[in-house]
Amino acid sequence: MARKLRQIEGSICAPKGFLASAVSCGIKDPNATRDDLAIIYSEFPTVGSAVFTQNEVRAAPVRLSSSYLKSTEPRAIVVNSGNANACTGHEGMINARAMASATSKALKLKQREVQVCSTGIIGVPLPVDRIEPKIPLAVEGLGRDAAHAEAASRAIMTSDTCPKEIAVQTKVNGKMVRIGAIAKGAGMINPHMATMLCFVTTDASVSKAEIEAATKEAVDHSFNRISVDGDMSTNDTVIVMANGAAENDQITRSGKGSAEFRSALNQVMLDLAKKIVSDGERVTKLVEVQVRGAASNLDAERAARAVANSKLVKCSWNGEDPNWGRIIHAVGYSGARVKEEMVDIYIGGLLAAKNGLATKTEIDKLSEAVSASEFTVGIDLHLGKGEYTVYTADLSPEYVLFNREEYSLNRKK
Amino acid sequence: MARKLRQIEGSICAPKGFLASAVSCGIKDPNATRDDLAIIYSEFPTVGSAVFTQNEVRAAPVRLSSSYLKSTEPRAIVVNSGNANACTGHEGMINARAMASATSKALKLKQREVQVCSTGIIGVPLPVDRIEPKIPLAVEGLGRDAAHAEAASRAIMTSDTCPKEIAVQTKVNGKMVRIGAIAKGAGMINPHMATMLCFVTTDASVSKAEIEAATKEAVDHSFNRISVDGDMSTNDTVIVMANGAAENDQITRSGKGSAEFRSALNQVMLDLAKKIVSDGERVTKLVEVQVRGAASNLDAERAARAVANSKLVKCSWNGEDPNWGRIIHAVGYSGARVKEEMVDIYIGGLLAAKNGLATKTEIDKLSEAVSASEFTVGIDLHLGKGEYTVYTADLSPEYVLFNREEYSLNRKK
Numbered sequence: 001m002a003r004k005l006r007q008i009e010g011s012i013c014a015p016k017g018f019l020a021s022a023v024s025c026g027i028k029d030p031n032a033t034r035d036d037l038a039i040i041y042s043e044f045p046t047v048g049s050a051v052f053t054q055n056e057v058r059a060a061p062v063r064l065s066s067s068y069l070k071s072t073e074p075r076a077i078v079v080n081s082g083n084a085n086a087c088t089g090h091e092g093m094i095n096a097r098a099m100a101s102a103t104s105k106a107l108k109l110k111q112r113e114v115q116v117c118s119t120g121i122i123g124v125p126l127p128v129d130r131i132e133p134k135i136p137l138a139v140e141g142l143g144r145d146a147a148h149a150e151a152a153s154r155a156i157m158t159s160d161t162c163p164k165e166i167a168v169q170t171k172v173n174g175k176m177v178r179i180g181a182i183a184k185g186a187g188m189i190n191p192h193m194a195t196m197l198c199f200v201t202t203d204a205s206v207s208k209a210e211i212e213a214a215t216k217e218a219v220d221h222s223f224n225r226i227s228v229d230g231d232m233s234t235n236d237t238v239i240v241m242a243n244g245a246a247e248n249d250q251i252t253r254s255g256k257g258s259a260e261f262r263s264a265l266n267q268v269m270l271d272l273a274k275k276i277v278s279d280g281e282r283v284t285k286l287v288e289v290q291v292r293g294a295a296s297n298l299d300a301e302r303a304a305r306a307v308a309n310s311k312l313v314k315c316s317w318n319g320e321d322p323n324w325g326r327i328i329h330a331v332g333y334s335g336a337r338v339k340e341e342m343v344d345i346y347i348g349g350l351l352a353a354k355n356g357l358a359t360k361t362e363i364d365k366l367s368e369a370v371s372a373s374e375f376t377v378g379i380d381l382h383l384g385k386g387e388y389t390v391y392t393a394d395l396s397p398e399y400v401l402f403n404r405e406e407y408s409l410n411r412k413k
Numbered sequence: 414m415a416r417k418l419r420q421i422e423g424s425i426c427a428p429k430g431f432l433a434s435a436v437s438c439g440i441k442d443p444n445a446t447r448d449d450l451a452i453i454y455s456e457f458p459t460v461g462s463a464v465f466t467q468n469e470v471r472a473a474p475v476r477l478s479s480s481y482l483k484s485t486e487p488r489a490i491v492v493n494s495g496n497a498n499a500c501t502g503h504e505g506m507i508n509a510r511a512m513a514s515a516t517s518k519a520l521k522l523k524q525r526e527v528q529v530c531s532t533g534i535i536g537v538p539l540p541v542d543r544i545e546p547k548i549p550l551a552v553e554g555l556g557r558d559a560a561h562a563e564a565a566s567r568a569i570m571t572s573d574t575c576p577k578e579i580a581v582q583t584k585v586n587g588k589m590v591r592i593g594a595i596a597k598g599a600g601m602i603n604p605h606m607a608t609m610l611c612f613v614t615t616d617a618s619v620s621k622a623e624i625e626a627a628t629k630e631a632v633d634h635s636f637n638r639i640s641v642d643g644d645m646s647t648n649d650t651v652i653v654m655a656n657g658a659a660e661n662d663q664i665t666r667s668g669k670g671s672a673e674f675r676s677a678l679n680q681v682m683l684d685l686a687k688k689i690v691s692d693g694e695r696v697t698k699l700v701e702v703q704v705r706g707a708a709s710n711l712d713a714e715r716a717a718r719a720v721a722n723s724k725l726v727k728c729s730w731n732g733e734d735p736n737w738g739r740i741i742h743a744v745g746y747s748g749a750r751v752k753e754e755m756v757d758i759y760i761g762g763l764l765a766a767k768n769g770l771a772t773k774t775e776i777d778k779l780s781e782a783v784s785a786s787e788f789t790v791g792i793d794l795h796l797g798k799g800e801y802t803v804y805t806a807d808l809s810p811e812y813v814l815f816n817r818e819e820y821s822l823n824r825k826k
Contacts, residue, residue: 054746055742055745055746056744056745056746056747056749056750056751056753057741057742057744057745057746057751057753057769058745058753086738086742087738087741087742087753087766087769087770087771088770089754089768089769089770121738122738122739122741122742123737123738123741123766123770123771124738124771234742234745311724311808311812315812315813315817316817318813318817319817320817321817323536324536325499325500325534325535325536325537326535328470328500328535328536329468329470329499329500329535329647331469331470332468332469332470332471332647333467333468333469333470334469336469337469338469338470340469340470340471340500341502353500353536355502356470356500356502357500357501357502357536358500358536358537395724395813396813397810397811397813397814398810399724399728399813400728400731400808400809400810400812400813401810404728404729404731404732404733404734
């Protein structure tokens with residue numbers, strides 16, 4: 001793992017030339033006490049890249065933004081929370097375009113320079129009549145300080161309990177560059193990808209090819225390795241905009257400065273990915289499942305994902321029960337090659353099972369390890385060099401209670 | 414679907430020549446108030462077939478029984494509950510053999526004629542010293558009435574709340590034949606297969622090839638289509654013994670009488686499979702997920718399983734919330750080919766979504782449909798002729814509470 005960079009203030013507004021704002025349209029609550037619309041804007045032209053959900057059912061804003069990005073570099077992002085504008089058909093596309101149009105007019109941009117995102121309830125029409133009139137206000141309110149960035153990070157929250165932001169700086173090709181980001185997560189967190197939005201700004205000068213490759217690599221090592229409830233959202237989006245305001249020599253694909261830039265971008269996304277898991281709906285624990293010694297990396301991934309997604313394993317973590325039997329059992333059905341009599345399992349660094357059998361490690365010590373709010377589960381298959389890590393969480397009774405009634409409540413609003 | 418046969422009394426003792434018994438060894442509770450050891454015995458030679466877990470981690474009794482069955486037809490089954498004898502290494506194999514040996518001695522059989530099963534906690538040594546002395550008592554207690562069969566069905570229960578048994582009779586090749594069965598399920602119920610034991614007896618005369626093919630077909634249409642929590646057990650076993658005491662002309666593979674016999678066997682296993690889902694740990698609803706119009710049967714299976722295993726979909730059912738958005742979204746990430754604008758979703762027969770969009774069906778009517786203790790979810794992808802059905806259940810807060818602490822509790826006993 002690369003050296004961790006020192007964090008700086010200001011998240012998406014830390015890089016030069018980026019502004020942010022937030023307003024309320026009354027989508028998340030009718031009294032409009034909480035902001036639910038954010039705009040992020042670059043004063044300068046950017047190169048952009050994005051990764052969108054792999055769900056076959058893609059929300060209207062995802063379809064619109066991905067088509068815009070094919071021909072045009074982005075200058076702004078407009079995001080609403082409270083309604084996902086997903087499963088909303090032709091009307092959904094019209095509404096997503098209306099958001100892009102209103103934002104581009106207020107910012108004097110081309111419509112295709114605006115990326116549109118939505119997050120929230122699925123299958124309910126977007127109340128675009130409440131959103132459009134607020135967009136000029138949001139543009140008027142754009143600012144470049146940390147408070148503006150934080151307001152934007154709060155406006156994109158749905159069932160998140162806290163905003164998620166980060167910024168770092170690093171020297172690349174002799175110049176200091178900054179990377180800032182905000183994200184939201186909470187429900188339906190699974191790789192490929194989570195109900196998850198992440199917006200990254202950087203003032204580094206980066207080539208188009210490099211920004212695309214770096215974004216893909218960072219997403220693969222962060223958001224694609226987290227799992228809360230095993231579901232994949234229709235709206236997941238990561239957008240990166242680089243505006244070159246730091247005036248460094250351009251970072252080209254795998255060229256000079258690329259390693260430093262990618263390391264920083266990876267750190268930013270992994271930090272937010274872990275924050276998303278920790279803040280998963282009614283989650284009490286962040287668990288890092290590390291599989292090594294697998295016959296291949298793919299086998300390691302299968303085993304890690306099976307453990308991370310097992311309801312029974314997650315229940316035992318919630319109960320602070322060091323049940324390694326459920327872990328080996330999930331490994332057993334994962335599809336990975338396994339020799340039971342060779343499997344070692346570590347919980348919080350303590351050897352719970354050796355060669356597929358219980359060790360003499362005291363149960364009280366193991367219980368203490370799973371009582372921590374963060375711990376690792378290490379699984380060594382002793383079959384090869386394959387390895388993979390997934391970041392996941394426990395499953396709580398409160399999660400179920402929390403997820404029981406969303407649709408009826410929203411339809412009756 | 415074939416005509417449903419009338420049920421008869423006596424489950425595994427309904428077919429001629431089969432006896433059963435149950436005793437307590439003090440595994441499930443130290444005071445030995447609940448039976449936890451059962452024996453099923455055929456007075457006559459049988460042909461047998463079995464389907465075992467596909468988990469790579471296989472419990473000692475599974476390894477032993479499958480090896481015995483390769484060379485020898487079974488005459489008896491000995492089963493304990495409370496401890497799975499899984500992840501118990503070499504000692505586990507010795508203990509499983511000890512159960513077979515003690516049973517074969519008491520019944521004057523060859524050791525390989527005894528199938529051994531265990532169900533319960535994983536990773537804790539089997540207390541075989543408590544089991545062995547009770548086996549002769551169990552053999553002495555063998556009887557052929559319904560009470561003996563029911564006692565056996567209760568002795569194999571773990572977290573099941575009620576025993577699961579069934580028997581039917583049907584005329585095959587001019588003679589009346591009987592099929593009886595008992596099963597246990599509850600936790601970790603997923604296809605290929607569940608923590609699930611099922612023992613089937615029949616007095617039909619059946620060829621070896623036919624009993625094997627019929628067993629595989631019936632398991633594929635029942636136990637492999639149920640899903641409670643998405644986990645697969647290390648111990649799952651279905652064993653079928655046919656002793657020919659009905660003296661019908663032998664049923665041969667796909668020959669005369671095969672259709673009637675298979676239809677009856679399918680009915681028996683499907684009935685028990687549904688009982689297992691309904692009695693899943695803290696389950697409140699039995700849901701039949703029917704996918705049709707898929708591009709292929711495999712696509713239909715992928716879509717049905719994704720919906721049946723989605724934690725968010727299951728939570729909404731628990732909350733009696735007709736959230737079709739979560740259903741289409743699970744279909745979207747299932748890997749099946751999907752055109753969102755063509756998907757129809759029915760809840761309890763009511764059209765909730767048409768062409769991927771909400772219908773005008775009143776939300777109160779949809780809520781009423783998901784309030785039933787049994788309902789269907791129909792999903793038509795309108796892309797082809799592929800179809801598949803999965804039987805599943807909701808996910809309750811009580812399930813999580815129930816599954817929190819098993820290992821620590823058992824290690825501290």
